[in-house]
Amino acid sequence: MAVDGNDNVWVANFGGQAVSQFCGVRVVACRPGTTTGAPISPDGTGYGFDGLTRNTAVAIDQAGNVWVTNNWKQIPIQTNPGGYEMVAFVGAAAPVIP
8 A cells, every 4th residue: 555645545456457546534635525535546446457467565656656566477377486567657646745
């Protein structure tokens, strides 16, 4: 999980091939009528594509890029030592200011 500059929460979905964004404690930074904990990522399903597999971590940098780690490769388990990829959603989050 990670928190962006608007205090929204981002969660890596291990089995769902997506990263989900939820409204944080500052509801003024969310869509009107949204409450804390409500999904605000697309269609409530998250940001995803086939390149995301078994996501284990998410981080947000100072530019608002969301970085996701993959922990699995879609090849036979006999030759699969684990994941090795980073996926970036460029500018998807509010920048984190230290």
